[in-house]
Amino acid sequence: MCGILGILRNDGAVSNLLYDGLLVLQHRGQDAAGIVVCENERLHLRKDNGLVKDVFQKEHIHSLKGNIGIGHVRYPTAGTSSAAEAQPLYVNHPYGISLAHNGNLTNAKQLAKDLYSNNLRHINTNSDSEILLNIFADELAKRRKLKIGEDLYLNVDDVFHAISGVHKRCSGGYSVVGIIAGYGLFAFRDPNGIRPLVYGSILDNEGRSWGVSSESVALSSLGFEAISDVAPGEAIFIDNGGNMFQKQCSEKSTFSPCIFEYVYFARPDSIIDGISVHQSRLNMGKKLAKQIKNSWPDHDIDVVIPVPDSGRISAIQLAKELGVDYREGLVKNRYIGRTFIMPGQSIRRDSVRKKLNTIDHEFSGKKVLLVDDSIVRGNTSRKIVEMARKSGAKKVYFASAAPPVRFQNVYGIDMPAVSEFIATGNSIDEIAESIGVDKLFYQTLDDLIDSVKSEDGPQRFDNSCFNGKYITGDVSSEYLDTLEMNRNDDTKHTINSDESIGLHNQA
Numbered sequence: 001m002c003g004i005l006g007i008l009r010n011d012g013a014v015s016n017l018l019y020d021g022l023l024v025l026q027h028r029g030q031d032a033a034g035i036v037v038c039e040n041e042r043l044h045l046r047k048d049n050g051l052v053k054d055v056f057q058k059e060h061i062h063s064l065k066g067n068i069g070i071g072h073v074r075y076p077t078a079g080t081s082s083a084a085e086a087q088p089l090y091v092n093h094p095y096g097i098s099l100a101h102n103g104n105l106t107n108a109k110q111l112a113k114d115l116y117s118n119n120l121r122h123i124n125t126n127s128d129s130e131i132l133l134n135i136f137a138d139e140l141a142k143r144r145k146l147k148i149g150e151d152l153y154l155n156v157d158d159v160f161h162a163i164s165g166v167h168k169r170c171s172g173g174y175s176v177v178g179i180i181a182g183y184g185l186f187a188f189r190d191p192n193g194i195r196p197l198v199y200g201s202i203l204d205n206e207g208r209s210w211g212v213s214s215e216s217v218a219l220s221s222l223g224f225e226a227i228s229d230v231a232p233g234e235a236i237f238i239d240n241g242g243n244m245f246q247k248q249c250s251e252k253s254t255f256s257p258c259i260f261e262y263v264y265f266a267r268p269d270s271i272i273d274g275i276s277v278h279q280s281r282l283n284m285g286k287k288l289a290k291q292i293k294n295s296w297p298d299h300d301i302d303v304v305i306p307v308p309d310s311g312r313i314s315a316i317q318l319a320k321e322l323g324v325d326y327r328e329g330l331v332k333n334r335y336i337g338r339t340f341i342m343p344g345q346s347i348r349r350d351s352v353r354k355k356l357n358t359i360d361h362e363f364s365g366k367k368v369l370l371v372d373d374s375i376v377r378g379n380t381s382r383k384i385v386e387m388a389r390k391s392g393a394k395k396v397y398f399a400s401a402a403p404p405v406r407f408q409n410v411y412g413i414d415m416p417a418v419s420e421f422i423a424t425g426n427s428i429d430e431i432a433e434s435i436g437v438d439k440l441f442y443q444t445l446d447d448l449i450d451s452v453k454s455e456d457g458p459q460r461f462d463n464s465c466f467n468g469k470y471i472t473g474d475v476s477s478e479y480l481d482t483l484e485m486n487r488n489d490d491t492k493h494t495i496n497s498d499e500s501i502g503l504h505n506q507a
Contacts (some may be wrong), residue, residue: 001266001413002087002102003028004197005218006070008185008238009209012039012229015064018071021110021211021218027267028102028214031217032086036098037066041182043098047072047086053448068185068240070177072100075414077144085127086303088178090301091134094141095154096181102214103146103195103412104173108477111135111169132170154183156237156245163188163235164249169466171260171472173411173462175230177212184239187212191250192471193232193257194411194462196272200224201244210238215270217307229273231255256471259461260413262452263402264310264373274457278313283451284401285317285371288443292322292399300367301397305329307372307384308356315371324369329362329391330384356384364392374402375431375442378422382435389436396431399441403448408483410475415465417488 003025007014018035034047037234044064048055052073072087088100105111108128115121121134139162140142143154159180173194177187189197198217199212208233211224219226230236233250268278291298303325306315309332319326332357368388375381387398404423409415418424422431432440433505443451445466453459464470 001028001075001327002100003073003214003218004069004070004100004102004175004177004212005072006100006179006185006187006212007222008068008211008240008242009206009211010067010242011206012065012067014067014069015061017211017222017262018064018069019052019056019061021222022071022073024218024221024267025073025214026052027263029075032074032083033072034086034088034100035064035069036088036090036179037064037069038098038179038181039066041096043090043096043179043181045088045090045098047088048083049086066073068179070098070100070179070185082125085125085130085386088128089127089130089133091137094137095183096353097133097140097178098138098181099129099133099136099176099178101132101174101176103190104128104410105132105170106172106337106410106472106479107170108172117140131173132166132176134176135169136162136166136176139163139169140180141285148429156178156239159186159237159249160235160245160249164251165466167250171474173472175214182240182286184237185210185212186235186237187230188235188249189230189232189251190447191233192462193229193253193255193273193458195473196257196261196266197230198226199228199230199236200226200273208242210242210244212236215268215272218269220269221288232409240440254460254471255458256460256462257411257458258411258413259448259452259463260402260409260465263448265413268310268313275452275454280452281310281313281373281401282317284323284448285314285319287447287451288314288371288399288401288441289321290317291444291447292318292441294411295441300395301369301427302366303327303329303362303490304360304369304371305388307370307380308332308343311401313374314373318369318371327362329359329361329368329388331357333357356387358387358391360391362391363388367397368392369397369399370437371399371401373400374405375422375435377420378435379432381422385436395437395438396438397441398435398437401443401448403443403445403466404428405432405465407465408487410463410470410479410483411462411464411472413465414487417484418485421490 005021033052036045105128143158174190175195175197202209216226232252236246262280266462306312
């Protein structure tokens with residue numbers, strides 16, 4: 001999972017806005033960050049591994065001059081991440097194109113072969129983002145317009161035609177922002193709308209400025225007024241003069257956004273596809289409370305304690321519905337990253353110990369219900385339960401706002417190998433025993449969908465990590481087997497790049 005941001009502003013102060021916006025999107029990627037800006041027809045780039053605040057110093061921001069720019073934050077995926085694979089990425093033909101991408105192409109391996117054999121384009125990294133960039137560049141080159149003695153020229157129809165070509169060739173989940181040097185800013189979303197993308201604008205003394213982002217909160221924090229989510233298969237193009245064009249570029253689109261955005265990844269103050277992430281998480285807590293009341297009407301829960309941060313909102317509503325006390329009993333060290341997306345078991349275990357500490361008197365002598373957004377490997381859950389018992393809890397119960405995670409996510413969330421999921425091959429009682437709790441409650445998939453779905457929003461979602469149903473319809477058992485091999489903690493460091501293009505360095 002990654003965060004992308006694109007801004008066009010006529011006063012040329014775009015790098016400051018991109019920096020501030022990427023800070024807001026930092027939760028979507030903590031491994032690398034990058035910004036590229038366009039000054040006239042020249043692109044200026046700064047990217048490296050690390051957090052936004054560490055990659056960009058004052059002198060970097062001052063040197064990134066231009067009125068159009070895009071930014072990217074990347075999270076640690078399976079395998080290693082070199083600075084060369086940090087985004088945005090660049091290709092010089094045609095025109096000069098820079099691109100940032102969130103998602104994963106499920107047919108990346110074949111695309112890489114086709115690009116080399118048919119289009120003579122060399123892919124130099126293990127990133128499917130580079131493949132997507134070259135597909136777009138190749139499609140745009142097919143519209144090449146060159147007259148003897150005259151300059152190259154490009155119009156918006158050429159851009160939309162190229163994006164239509166991307167949709168025909170690429171499969172998977174992807175949202176994209178990019179720059180065509182000297183022409184403008186473009187953005188598009190996959191035909192199923194799996195990965196989020198929203199745009200907005202500001203009208204001030206400098207004229208109209210435009211912004212495109214993975215989440216609405218990045219735009220609102222910069223003063224932009226969100227206009228709309230980019231529709232599935234839709235593309236937008238904003239030229240140097242600030243004129244905005246949009247077009248549906250996919251022959252077939254089926255709106256199925258990723259439901260895990262609402263469970264875990266997105267910030268609660270974001271609105272994605274017209275749906276409040278905060279309200280969705282409140283609804284998840286309400287549904288969990290109803291399940292507990294129905295299955296355990298004489299429960300003896302004394303207190304509800306959230307696992308910070310993404311379990312907090314569901315826990316607040318759950319406690320209210322059950323009529324029991326809500327308490328903050330776990331204190332988070334905010335300088336430790338999100339353990340779900342950290343590579344390697346030993347790093348994750350060590351990070352849990354450093355990340356959370358208990359307030360003993362909130363646990364001592366009490367029957368505690370811990371609430372988290374989800375349970376993936378179970379390492380964090382198991383460690384927190386141990387901490388609760390050491391702090392004197394009489395009994396420890398656990399509730400997950402999401403159903404059991406049992407299947408690979410192939411559209412841009414780099415979950416571990418299925419063999420490492422705690423729910424693989426285990427019943428609810430066996431999972432409860434494994435993490436050391438007295439009772440365990442999981443959200444049902446139907447209740448999760450009801451929690452997120454709204455009357456005016458999408459009516460279906462990508463739930464593949466819960467039910468194994470892949471909406472693009474092209475995910476083979478061979479692909480899943482390769483993914484399983486590459487995502488296993490024991491084999492990640494020995495991945496053969498020739499066999500894993502697009503599988504382990506997802507955006």
